[in-house]
Amino acid sequence: MGQSLNLKSKNGFRLIQAIAVILGMERSDIPRLEIESFAEVNYKIPFLNVQHYPLDANYFSIQNRENYPVVDYISPNRRQFFKIFHMTAGTGILTVGLHQYELRSGDIAFLHPDEIMSWQTTSEETGGHFCLLHPGYFKNEADHVLQILRNYPYFKASKAVIQLTENQSDAVNRSFESIMTEEVSDNEDKKQAISLHLQLILLEAQRAGKNLADQKVPEKYGYIYGFLSLLESAFQVQGQNDAVKLKTAAEFAEQLHVHPNYLNALVKEHTGKTLREHIQERLMYEAKALLIQTDWDISDISYGLGFSGHAAFTSFFKKKENISPSSFRKISSGQTNR
Numbered sequence: 001m002g003q004s005l006n007l008k009s010k011n012g013f014r015l016i017q018a019i020a021v022i023l024g025m026e027r028s029d030i031p032r033l034e035i036e037s038f039a040e041v042n043y044k045i046p047f048l049n050v051q052h053y054p055l056d057a058n059y060f061s062i063q064n065r066e067n068y069p070v071v072d073y074i075s076p077n078r079r080q081f082f083k084i085f086h087m088t089a090g091t092g093i094l095t096v097g098l099h100q101y102e103l104r105s106g107d108i109a110f111l112h113p114d115e116i117m118s119w120q121t122t123s124e125e126t127g128g129h130f131c132l133l134h135p136g137y138f139k140n141e142a143d144h145v146l147q148i149l150r151n152y153p154y155f156k157a158s159k160a161v162i163q164l165t166e167n168q169s170d171a172v173n174r175s176f177e178s179i180m181t182e183e184v185s186d187n188e189d190k191k192q193a194i195s196l197h198l199q200l201i202l203l204e205a206q207r208a209g210k211n212l213a214d215q216k217v218p219e220k221y222g223y224i225y226g227f228l229s230l231l232e233s234a235f236q237v238q239g240q241n242d243a244v245k246l247k248t249a250a251e252f253a254e255q256l257h258v259h260p261n262y263l264n265a266l267v268k269e270h271t272g273k274t275l276r277e278h279i280q281e282r283l284m285y286e287a288k289a290l291l292i293q294t295d296w297d298i299s300d301i302s303y304g305l306g307f308s309g310h311a312a313f314t315s316f317f318k319k320k321e322n323i324s325p326s327s328f329r330k331i332s333s334g335q336t337n338r
Helices: 012-022 035-040 144-153 166-185 190-208 219-234 249-255 260-271 275-295 296-305 308-319 325-336
Strands: 062-066 074-075 082-089 092-096 099-103 107-111 117-121 127-133 161-163
Touching: 074 190, 082 166, 092 107, 099 107, 099 117, 127 166, 127 260, 144 166, 144 190, 161 190, 166 190, 219 249, 219 260, 219 275, 249 275, 275 296, 275 308, 275 325, 296 308, 296 325, 308 325
Parallel strands: none
Antiparallel strands: 062 127, 074 117, 082 107, 082 127, 092 099, 092 117, 107 161
């Protein structure tokens, strides 16, 4: 694996500054940056680590970006979470669906559960907050907040990033700080308080919102996005009569109308893993999810994931995890019930 250029070094910053001068970037609107040209200049590939949401993720999570490790990643695993993040320091490249944005201090982004997103850090400095919100968090107690999220105009790839004024950014930051305080409190009405502060954040962003022009990503990234999108949808087994339809690299390539070898090389180049590795990783993730989150028989899970039978699935699972599916379920159930 080649050595990656350290964007956090002085040379890295000088290179980015030089590129900005050459391209004549201005801050009048939220700029977009072609991910292909950015990667060719600033990275030695692979540069995107594929991350999946933890299977035991809480319905609500909020973090201070200063205390959270900043990494470059792509997240195809959607699992119903809305994500909002606000920057008070630092820069980075956000890709939402097939749209890219260059983020700086004062920007706020809204990510819908159905969108694949990626993040590339372009500065050493970082600041702000982000939160993950599952629809189930407000169920029954604040259904109106869930409806606001679902109807909010900026949870769309082409409108995902908003530039706030300094006063608006300060107000949003205070609301995030208040949410963090409430989240760790013992207040019985803390969920109500969180929902009120969340609505204030949405209101401030909507007041400042602009309709941003639509711009597609380069063809190469489009293929990577297409593969990860197909992979995610193919492995979401919703019922016991469902079965995975796409299982091989050739089948995915056929859906994207591209040669398997080209797609494999492209995905390997930009993520560090082959198509087969991605498919098997996603297969294991779904297997674990079904073992933990359902009471299906192992045979039903085997069928849903496209295996010929119980024995084939058990052999695959044990080879990857050094434990049988039934033992994994038993251990996970014990941890969940603690």
